[in-house]
Amino acid sequence: MAGVRGYFHPKTATGGSSLIPSPPWHYSGDLVTVEYRTDPARVAELLPEPLALADEDPGAVALIWADWQSCGSSKEELLDPVRAQYKEAFAVVRCSYRGKTYSRCVYIWVDKDFAIARGFHQGYPKKLGSIHMTRPHPYGPAPRIEAGASFGATLAAADRRLAEAVITLREPAETNGFVNGHPMAHHRWLPSIEKGKRLALDELIETGSASFEAGQPWSADAELALFEAPTEELARLEVHELIGAYYRQVGVSWDGGTLLETGTSGAE
């Protein structure tokens, strides 16, 4: 008996229906990053056991927009681009675990189902959203990647705008920011199917890129606004002070992570 196959559901005899192929997954994309400081208590309240606030600059937040093309190892999705292209916006904070600093995505919105599925696997707490980013272009009115060029980035979900930013490039920079620069410490959680029981899945994992290439990062000036919505708490990460903003084009591969511990988050 062959059994059902497929990296993800739906599992079938061939595996050909799986919403996502098995890793490695490859990505080409552009990133708009805006880093700012919020009240560290607002970061701390998003960190379950055994995570703690980062030692330095614990209130730092990165709000990142990304415009991706992604694929599995066959790369076939790239030629049927409805299956490759997606955009996302996500908020990253840092935390401390066993004396080491990690990044952690606390909110994220994407616009395709395969991206949601990868998020379940990687511990990104994904919802659907409507994400837009100005794209650089060598001709016409769209911006080049050069000093003075401005890029807009917006996020909406459930028909409400949640965030918008405009960044204006200043000069080549040494980094693309520091908040999203560590390995990610994420939880993978799923409730028990039985009422009142403990979580069926409660894993703390570490994950990060398997390979990375990138163009010159640019530093930028930024305007950022966050908006309230009845089912969102992004705006609780209030903007107290802008740290910096960045634009960068990257190529990334992802190929699995590491299980750190299980059953310890104390999450409901």
Place this chain on the structure above:
Amino acid sequence: MAGVRGYFHPKTATGGSSLIPSPPWHYSGDLVTVEYRTDPARVAELLPEPLALADEDPGAVALIWADWQSCGSSKEELLDPVRAQYKEAFAVVRCSYRGKTYSRCVYIWVDKDFAIARGFHQGYPKKLGSIHMTRPHPYGPAPRIEAGASFGATLAAADRRLAEAVITLREPAETNGFVNGHPMAHHRWLPSIEKGKRLALDELIETGSASFEAGQPWSADAELALFEAPTEELARLEVHELIGAYYRQVGVSWDGGTLLETGTSGAE
């Protein structure tokens, strides 16, 4: 220390960002059901250990379209209907487990993220799709629920049409079909975050309605067509013989299920 809260991700201090509230979940909706026979081998290949083909009519399939409004116990989603309304189309087969007959959803497409999240929890292998159903209406050209009335139902995903049906109501019926009439035997699967390791989650669960009310079911004549697509295998469940078709309006509540066994599916 309060810890993070929320039935689903993202978990926060308040729990207010959770993509879905804790059960019970309540649904109002209309169902178009088309039942047909396919090659039982095509059903068998979708049943992992320890499930087996149903004893009677093992090649029976129900393809069901549903137009839902759903909510948690606060019912607040109903008044912000972008958060309550969704449509879905799904294929159900039957199977046998420990001498008992179960229904099992083998493919399903929905059009909202909260429905995808509920699917992860309930073991429905959900993807995003574009689903449309004719709605009954008491005035104008749309059909009433009465003999001779026709309803169309269509499904597309990734910009390709996958299925379409037209049903024409014949007469009041005793049932809404038999394929989706049993408790559901579903798997909840998630790969390990570590490459080459066994599944992190491999649960066989039983789930079904906590309460159910419904109007008069109607039997119907049907035309049904399934279409090929590069990432879908619905059309492998070829239509060999139509069994029947049905229209029914229902109200349903869901409030959890039962864990049957773990680690036994042998799924990759």
Place this chain on the structure above:
Amino acid sequence: MAGVRGYFHPKTATGGSSLIPSPPWHYSGDLVTVEYRTDPARVAELLPEPLALADEDPGAVALIWADWQSCGSSKEELLDPVRAQYKEAFAVVRCSYRGKTYSRCVYIWVDKDFAIARGFHQGYPKKLGSIHMTRPHPYGPAPRIEAGASFGATLAAADRRLAEAVITLREPAETNGFVNGHPMAHHRWLPSIEKGKRLALDELIETGSASFEAGQPWSADAELALFEAPTEELARLEVHELIGAYYRQVGVSWDGGTLLETGTSGAE
């Protein structure tokens, strides 16, 4: 030579590509109506020559949500419902023309292209939007059409929420409101393709239903909020005083209108 055919573009040898069929067009739908008073000057500024403010209650506005299924005389769209179903939200005021009171739609958002095309023809100034309305249902948590039942209605465009209402049914009513109860006085405008020339099309037309059937209207209490957006002016029609709210199910046919005059609007 046969020439190209089709009621609308694209015109072809067969006419089969036309975005809309020739009238009559038939509609089944539900209407949520909220009527309120704004500053009459805000209404007057939307009325071009030769229209003037209505004599009575000139600041009255109706904001209406509609959930439609529509079709041409073949009714084939109803069985491929992606081509039949659409939702809209629109603001209606009244005006006076040659001593007679007309209704006039000043803003409208729809969610399908065939509805946009019909709007060009009928003088409705349509944009795309995301429109949602609670639907009545006989089972489960969704409301019945009965006293105490609440319905939500929301409008967004370009990822921003523009309006939201909740109405709670009070009792059967004699009417469905008065603002949208007159023939429509609409303009059909199109700029010249040549810069600096006068409008290529500047028609004042009268249009209305060719036939109408409807269920019992219900009066309702309402909450209504309008929101600012950079490319929208709906919120300039500020809510000074709520007049009333209504729910009604209707069946409507449209079959052409009357040209009142041309070239007189003075519009840029």
Place this chain on the structure above:
Amino acid sequence: MAGVRGYFHPKTATGGSSLIPSPPWHYSGDLVTVEYRTDPARVAELLPEPLALADEDPGAVALIWADWQSCGSSKEELLDPVRAQYKEAFAVVRCSYRGKTYSRCVYIWVDKDFAIARGFHQGYPKKLGSIHMTRPHPYGPAPRIEAGASFGATLAAADRRLAEAVITLREPAETNGFVNGHPMAHHRWLPSIEKGKRLALDELIETGSASFEAGQPWSADAELALFEAPTEELARLEVHELIGAYYRQVGVSWDGGTLLETGTSGAE
């Protein structure tokens, strides 16, 4: 009395609600072009009086995908990119008018309302569609613009795929094809609001770019497939022989056109 303002509807006191600003309009974008020969009779049947088949290669068709960012003279849309970005796919043929060769768009699908409105103005017979194109990128798995790089392009409307192409770049080319290289001869048509009357608008116009800059065109090998759909006739332009394929990045401005004649198309 100030009168209502705005280049397009809805016209208001400020003009700020207009679905499109007044020209000039500026565009940055990438073009995938596939040129092929069909039966010239299938082209001729799409050409109303007084247009005739082009003298040379009259069965030539260009199917073009474009991924645009566009704006008016303020360029503000670029920083709120949900208002600037859109994609389109369109079929172009050539025709002869008064001894001169013109290009003519016979079918076109776009994914934003402002693009539909510009189409009404410019005589492009636009419908809504879902359009996707692989985008070049300097890092990761997405293609660079270089020999051997492959780009996919797909079109769907009303939940059905209508066309898909894959092109593989061969070498730098002298042109981006010849079918879409002439001024456009388009009709602007609108039915009378009164049944049985002649068209209210029946204009033959000439339009083209006011300015144009572009990168190196690349020639490409191509695969192209067209699919049937109940309301579309693109597939009637059957692919008899591929001519060539091209990739090019362009910057374009549009600033009005010329009225050639009125009332002569003989269109229904």
